[in-house]
Structures are given as structure tokens and as C-alpha cells.
Amino acid sequence: MNQHSRAIILMNLGSPGSTEVKDVKKYLNEFLMDERVIDKPWLLRTLLVRGIIVPFRAKNSAEAYRKIWTDEGSPLIVISRQLQQAVQQNFEEPVELVMRYQNPSAASVLKKLHAENPQLKEILLLPLYPHYAMSSYETAVEDIKHQHRKKKYASVLKTVKPFYNNEQFIYALSESIRPYLEKEYDKILFSYHGLPQRHIIKGDMTGHHCMQVHDCCHVASPAHKFCYRHQTVVTTELVAKALNIPEEKLEQTYQSRLGNDPWLLPSTQERLPNLPGEGIKRLLVVCPAFVSDCLETLEEIAIQAKKDFLNAGGESFQFIPCMNTQPLWVQTVACWIRDCFNGSEEMLFQ
Template identity: 65%
Template sequence: MSRVIVLMNLGSPDSTEVKDVRRYLNEFLMDERVIDIPFLVRKLLVGGIIVPFRAPKSAEAYRSIWTKEGSPLIVLTKQLLTAVQSKLQDPVRIVMRYGNPSTPSVLKEIHHTYPDLKEIVLVPLYPHYAMSSYETAVVQFEELHKKAGYSSTVKTIKPYYDHPAYIKALADSIKPYLNKEFDKLVLSYHGIPERHVKKSDCTGTHCLKVNDCCNVPSAAHKVCYRHQTFVTTDLVQEALGLPKEKVEQTFQSRLGRDPWLQPYTAARLAELPKEGVKRIAIACPAFVSDCLETLEEIAEEGKHIFLEAGGEEFTMIPCLNTDEQWVNTIATWVEEISAGQTEMLLA
């Protein structure tokens, strides 16, 4: 076997037990690309304050969405593996940035199973570039691959936030949920601290420093999460044929007191009914697999906020998950890489 395809997702605790959630949160929050402060300060903050208080609450949240098969994100990613595998001859594996199956274990398994392996095609299941998602996943995988001394090479698919096939799959997955009257489509993206946007700016002078920076051309946009989410929103709005006033973009999952990208999803869900927006449909394009942030934070907590504020109808739109068009898109990308058609695909 000369090639293996690896789908890389965020990860999940092994169970809803507090000890497993605590272990997962420690690994996640100790990542220097997630909480980007000096190691000792981060260790004191994460181990002494955040995790002890957050783990029991997170465990309760996970219990509210857990399935008989386990974590929704893990289950859905496994189902995506099966669906993609049915389209390809090359073997497909999944790996999680945090938790299991871990990067070292997957790298070891595929090189043991295929000792003559020449190439790994890494497909990060993150449409947009952010240091705390796409970057940390790719860097970890490539560094551990290099450190282990494997002779295979790694080809990594770059962020596909504006790729026509991704946009079409995303828009087409949203469209069926808009077949009834609605006041607004809300696209809620995972939030990041503003300092991450500035830190990722390769120019050091553009992001959140230039007026209307996301619409002013810059080399910084290649790794600017904020810019890339706005591009996705605009392309989806155009693909759906909706007027701009029918679509609103927000950011969710804020952690800590530092300023994060705004507007905040929870705040807008509370404000919209007061503005006459009583019926909304909401999707989360930063995620390709439903998880805690979509199933609990939006479908449960977000719905409660909206209805309590006077909203009348709240329609949660699932992530792409195992949508057939999305599966075909991944398979096509892999085949195009095999054929050497890599200009739009490889990082």
C-alpha cells in the first residue's frame, strides 16, 4: 500500500466521567496554541482554576448529548470514515488532536500495517485556519510524524473555507431547512480571542488594525480566521440566493474575560427577538461534525436563550456530518491529489 488517507478531527473525552473529562480538558487547554500564555502560568491557570471548576460542568453537558455508541463527534467521524472509505481504494483512518485515537497511535498503526507506505494525505476537518484548530492539529501531526522518523511523506489539505465544492455542499445541506418562513439565517462560528487573530497576522500591521481589515486585501488573510469566516458566510449567502439582511454571522464558545471575536452568539440570540426576529434557522459552519458546541451549546442552550427572550421558532441545522455531497467532496479531493491536481488543495 503506497498511500493512506487520515481524517483529523478535534476529539472528545473517552466518557462522561469527570475524570475522563478532566483528562481531556487538561490536554486541550494545555495546548500552547489554545491558551497562548507562558507554560507555568498556563499550568497554574488550567490545572488550578479552569479544569477543577469546568470538568464537572462539562461532564454534565457531555451527558446531555452522549449516545449509546459514545461521543457524537467520535461516532460521526467514524461514520464519515466508513462513507469516505466506500468511495476510495486507499485505506482511510481517523485521528483526534486531543484524546483517542491519538496521533502517535494512528501513525504507529498505519506504518506497522503498511511498512512500505509512501504517502499520507491528511484531511483536517477544519474548514478555516486558526492557530487553536487547524494549525495546532496540522503542526502536531507533522511534528510527530517527523520525530518518529517515518519514511512516508505527509500531504496536507489546506483550509477549504472558500473551495467551491465545500461551499456547495454546505449551502445545499442548509437549503432544505429554509423551506418554510424564517426571519433570519444565523451562521454561528466557533469564536477565538482577538489576540489570536493579531498573533497570526504575518504582516503584523493588518488584522484588527486596519479599518474594515477583512475586506482590505492582505497576505494576512491566508491565515486569518476572522476573514475566512466572513468569506464563507458571503459565499453561502450567495449560493442560497438570500439577501444580506436575511443572514447574520456570530461567534460562540467564548472562554475567559479577554475580548473574543464578536458579535457573541448567545448575546445575539437574546437580542434578536427584541428586534422582531422571531423565527431563525441556525448553522455552525466552523464544524463539519456535530459535537458539544453544536448539540449542547447551540441546539439546547442557544434554543433556550432565544425562546426565553421571546423567539417563536428555532431551527437547528445539522453539520455536514456524513452528507453524501460532503463525502463525495472529500473523496474527489483525494483523487485530485492522486492525479497531481493540487493547486487548490494542498497547504
């Protein structure tokens, strides 16, 4: 077996082990008990998650997963594995996959890499999240850093930064959308995963910019480095420019709301039934917060959102799949890894 001094880890969110309610409960408990997902004191979080949310949500979530489950398993896991294998073809160094929740875990993959490569000196971590949020990118990175420190591995862990405005990402994303613009459409909806507004305010290092300054996403600030809302706006604007999408045919919304706290607006679920009444009969929907299709895209958008839109009088609804394992996306990921291995720090989180 060849031993290597460098390795690559791709990291994504995670998925239940099966569509059985018990496995969905296990996944939801781990996910929602994360203090960066539900940022409440431990006791209140425990009461909410284990006493209210999971008992009432697990059955419905299991049913939603069954609608999209494949013979190979969870679409997110299957697609992420396929991406891992496609990227591996470009490197001699091992490319591994880690999920923030459930399996494969950071602890198990780090242990495997160091056992198989005793001379391992450098691990490049590429979180598959285009935008920074404490409930996605941050928790993923902090978890693997914790596991790395816990075992006192001698290797150095380097992390690729959020790539929401990266020229190669914007190009790959735009090209994945372009074929769907060839047919007549009334509007293209950029639907991003939502966040509680308090997450945006909490992540503002200045303490006085995000959601406090007029048009804050377009007013320069150090807060933008950690601002999910700003970064999603930038992605939408860059893609719209690359594809020459007219302003009147473009809208940005946020999906997947959980709980009663104020979340980012406008809401995808609230906007969809209103669009047909505004003359939007032919709708395209893309979800740029995700690079791999998952429950939030395949069930929430491609199935449920489509139903809501058509029932409200819409005539056609086209979900645009994530980049998944499209060759241009694989090439982009491989290019970033090569640049990092060749000494470039442009893509690294500082």
C-alpha cells in the same frame, strides 16, 4: 492483507473517553494545556488550566456531554468514524481517523499505518477544519507533523489546506442548508466558534493588517491565508450568495467564549436574547466552522441557545445540523482526495 503505498488520514478535534468527570478532566487538561489554544506562558497556563478552569469547568462540561452522549459514545467520534467509513468505500487505500486530543492519537495511527504498510510512501492528511486557526487547524497539523518527524517515517506527509472558500465545500454546505430555507424565517444566524482577538492579531504575518485596517476582512492582504476571521466572513458571504439569502435576513456571530479576554464579536450568546426584541421571532442557526456535530453544536446551540432564544420571546428556533455524513459531503471529501492522488496541488497547503 493488501499493502499500500498511499494512505489517507482524516483529523478532527477529539472528545473525552466518557462523560465521567475524571475523563472530562483528562480531556480538558490536554486540550487547554495546548499552547496554541491558550497561548500564555507555561506557568501561567498551568495555573489557569489546572488551578482554575478545569477544577471549576469539568463537572459542568461532563453534564453537558451527558445531554448529547449516544449509546455508541461521543457524537463527534461516532460521526467522524461514520465519515471515515463512508470515505473508505471510495478507495482501496486505507482511510484512518485521528483526533488531535485523546484517541485515536496521531502517534498510534501513524504507527499502525506504517506497520501494516511497510512500503508506505505518501500520507494525505485532511484536517476537518474549514478555516485556519492556530487553536484548531494549525495545532492539529503541527501535532501530526511532529509525531511523523519524531519516528523518522520514510513516508511523505501532505496536507489539505483549509477549504473555507472551496467551490465544492460551499456547494455542499449550501445544499445542506437549503431545505431549511423553504419555511418562513426572520433571520439565519451563522454562528462560528469564537477566538480571542489576540489570536487573530498574532497570526497576522504583516503585523499591521488584521483588526487594524478598516474593514480588514475585505481589504486584500497576505494575512488572509492565516486569518480565521477573514475566512469565516468569506464562507458566510459565499453561502449567502449561493442561496440568495437577503442581507437583512443574515447575521454572523461567534460562540464558545472562554475566559475574560476580548473575543471576536458579535457574541452568539449575547445576541440571542436581543433578537426577539428586534422582531426576529423565527430563527435558523447554522455552524459552518464544524463539519461534524459535537458539543458546541448539539448542546451549546441546539439545546442552550434554543432555550435562551425562546425564553427571550422567540417563537421558533431551528438548528441546522452539520454536514456529518451527508452524501454530497462524502463525495466532496472523496473528490479532494482523488485530485490530490492524481497530482493536483490545488488543495494542498503550501
